[in-house]
Amino acid sequence: MSVLLIAEHNNKELKPFTLNAITAASQIKEDVHVLVLGSNSDSVAKSISEVSNVKKVIHVNNSLYENYLAENYTSAVIKLAESYSHIICSANTFGKNLMPRIAALLDVSQVSDIIKVISEDTFLRPIYAGNAFATVKSTDKIKCVTIRPTSFDPAPTSGGSAEIMNGDPGDSSELSKFIKKEEIKSDRPELGTARVVVSGGRGMQSGENFKLITAVADKLNAAIGASRAAVDAGYITNDHQVGQTGKVVVPDLYIAVGISGAIQHLAGMKESKVIVAINKDGEAPIFSVADYGLEADLFEALPKFLEELNKLNTIQK
Amino acid sequence: MKILVAVKRVIDYNVQIRVKEDGTGVVTDNVKMSTNPPDDNAIEEAVKIKESGKATEVVAVSVGEEKAQETLRKALAVGADRGILVKADGIIEPLAVSKILQKVVEKEKPDLVFMGKQAIDDDCNQTGQMLAALLSWPQATFASKIEVKDKSLEVTREIDEGLETIEVNVPAIVTCDLRLNEPRYASLPNIMKAKKKPIEQITASDLGVDTKPRIEQIKVEEPPKRKAGIKVASVEELVQKLKNEAKVI
Numbered sequence: 001m002s003v004l005l006i007a008e009h010n011n012k013e014l015k016p017f018t019l020n021a022i023t024a025a026s027q028i029k030e031d032v033h034v035l036v037l038g039s040n041s042d043s044v045a046k047s048i049s050e051v052s053n054v055k056k057v058i059h060v061n062n063s064l065y066e067n068y069l070a071e072n073y074t075s076a077v078i079k080l081a082e083s084y085s086h087i088i089c090s091a092n093t094f095g096k097n098l099m100p101r102i103a104a105l106l107d108v109s110q111v112s113d114i115i116k117v118i119s120e121d122t123f124l125r126p127i128y129a130g131n132a133f134a135t136v137k138s139t140d141k142i143k144c145v146t147i148r149p150t151s152f153d154p155a156p157t158s159g160g161s162a163e164i165m166n167g168d169p170g171d172s173s174e175l176s177k178f179i180k181k182e183e184i185k186s187d188r189p190e191l192g193t194a195r196v197v198v199s200g201g202r203g204m205q206s207g208e209n210f211k212l213i214t215a216v217a218d219k220l221n222a223a224i225g226a227s228r229a230a231v232d233a234g235y236i237t238n239d240h241q242v243g244q245t246g247k248v249v250v251p252d253l254y255i256a257v258g259i260s261g262a263i264q265h266l267a268g269m270k271e272s273k274v275i276v277a278i279n280k281d282g283e284a285p286i287f288s289v290a291d292y293g294l295e296a297d298l299f300e301a302l303p304k305f306l307e308e309l310n311k312l313n314t315i316q317k
Numbered sequence: 318m319k320i321l322v323a324v325k326r327v328i329d330y331n332v333q334i335r336v337k338e339d340g341t342g343v344v345t346d347n348v349k350m351s352t353n354p355p356d357d358n359a360i361e362e363a364v365k366i367k368e369s370g371k372a373t374e375v376v377a378v379s380v381g382e383e384k385a386q387e388t389l390r391k392a393l394a395v396g397a398d399r400g401i402l403v404k405a406d407g408i409i410e411p412l413a414v415s416k417i418l419q420k421v422v423e424k425e426k427p428d429l430v431f432m433g434k435q436a437i438d439d440d441c442n443q444t445g446q447m448l449a450a451l452l453s454w455p456q457a458t459f460a461s462k463i464e465v466k467d468k469s470l471e472v473t474r475e476i477d478e479g480l481e482t483i484e485v486n487v488p489a490i491v492t493c494d495l496r497l498n499e500p501r502y503a504s505l506p507n508i509m510k511a512k513k514k515p516i517e518q519i520t521a522s523d524l525g526v527d528t529k530p531r532i533e534q535i536k537v538e539e540p541p542k543r544k545a546g547i548k549v550a551s552v553e554e555l556v557q558k559l560k561n562e563a564k565v566i
Contacts (some may be wrong), residue, residue, distance in 0.1 A: 093475070097458045099446075100445075100450070103447065104446070104448075104450035105451075107412070108412070109410045111532060127438065128328070128334040128343060128437070128440070132537050133537070133538050134536070135534075136535065138532055139532065139533060176456075176483055180481070182480045183479050220566065228495070231496075244437065244440070245434070245435060247477070253563075264330070274559070275543075276559070291543075291546040291563065294555050301552055308553055312556070
């Protein structure tokens with residue numbers, strides 16, 4: 001039996017985390033089928049068919065799926081589920097919303113947010129905000145698994161030539177209705193996949209002061225992150241939040257500015273390859289995970305940092 | 318309108334987690350326990366809706382060991398009217414919790430069920446969605462704003478790309494984000510009053526729910542430690558280290 005992966009997309013393009021989920025799925029079993037539930041979504045089905053490791057694409061093209069509602073998606077997945085050994089999607093807000101609804105109807109105990117595939121039924125997952133790792137084995141016949149996207153490399157977008165089959169839509173649910181999405185557009189790299197992330201915390205003191213972060217991020221071609229405290233204080237929008245209940249990031253370089261390092265924040269960034277902390281409080285917990293700590297007033301350090309970066313001419317894009 | 322709020326007793330979010338040496342779990346003996354943080358937001362929202370006159374009763378429910386009563390008392394102290402403790406020992410997976418809550422919903426017949434979006438111990442983020450599935454109710458997950466309408470809710474959800482607004486018919490399940498509201502503190506008089514509010518006790522087996530885990534926990538271990546870092550004395554030194562030592566810029 002094969003693995004069924006549920007694609008996340010916007011009817012035009014595949015969302016990048018689907019590629020990470022495909023890698024995880026292919027580590028479970030070679031035969032990976034991808035389900036695309038969409039409306040006028042031919043281009044998405046086609047691009048997935050070209051992704052390495054994808055063996056089959058099931059495309060359900062129906063106006064029901066113009067917007068993503070878990071209630072509508074679930075019924076279509078359930079119709080296919082019995083012929084699969086695993087159902088997979090990414091553990092971002094898309095998959096977190098959807099998978100438990102599917103699992104409950106299949107009477108399956110879901111395995112959430114895995115960071116490693118140990119075998120077909122055994123997985124590694126963080127618990128307690130990443131302060132412990134649990135090795136767990138699913139005993140259910142069908143396994144419903146969500147994967148932490150940043151723990152798996154994205155599958156190459158070329159090299160595959162999967163057949164595309166048309167699938168049947170599920171039942172239409174009248175229970176919920178999409179109203180609007182306020183998507184924040186940015187020319188920057190996406191927070192979840194950026195090579196460099198520069199984050200600000202409560203120490204920034206205002207939204208206006210985030211321009212210091214922006215200037216450094218521009219220079220480093222970095223995404224901008226924030227602690228929950230900074231988001232709650234209204235300095236920056238929620239899509240920037242890094243942490244246990246925000247986004248988990250694993251960049252090559254994470255620069256935490258004016259962030260004390262609450263457990264919840266560390267959960268979202270401590271797997272980064274190199275961590276820099278700039279904070280005037282030398283006792284701040286962020287220093288315990290930082291490779292390079294600079295005890296300094298950020299309002300002096302950040303402009304200086306930018307100046308020093310400008311002196312280098314080898315910034316990698 | 319009646320609102321049922323599910324609350325979970327977890328290790329307090331400020332406690333430094335220690336893994337047991339035998340790899341069977343984390344240390345919970347003599348460790349401070351509290352309400353799962355977003356469950357506080359769920360209670361707060363339900364109480365606010367009641368205070369606005371749009372709800373008549375707020376019932377708090379918890380699934381877990383005897384001591385989960387403390388968590389229910391706290392909910393009662395901030396405005397819930399009564400509590401239900403469903404006693405169950407050991408690891409109760411979200412699937413089992415949602416089956417228990419399904420039975421409670423069938424008995425209590427609430428119009429809305431609120432709970433936190435995720436418990437900070439197992440970090441599963443499943444129970445609300447599972448309960449919605451079992452009841453065939455709509456789900457509004459990760460809610461940061463709830464507007465109660467005539468026979469529906471308009472809910473703003475926190476999603477990766479920003480915010481999304483959906484409308485769900487009542488009855489509905491809402492899972493709450495930390496940003497939904499600012500939970501109040503219980504005043505001393507209200508803590509005293511809460512001691513007199515009723516807590517009904519039942520067991521999972523009374524409800525006919527099998528709570529046997531389907532997921533075998535093979536071992537729990539500490540995550541790999543980061544090697545100790547260094548403090549740099551100046552911005553210049555930092556930039557040099559990043560360029561020449563870490564080679565990340």
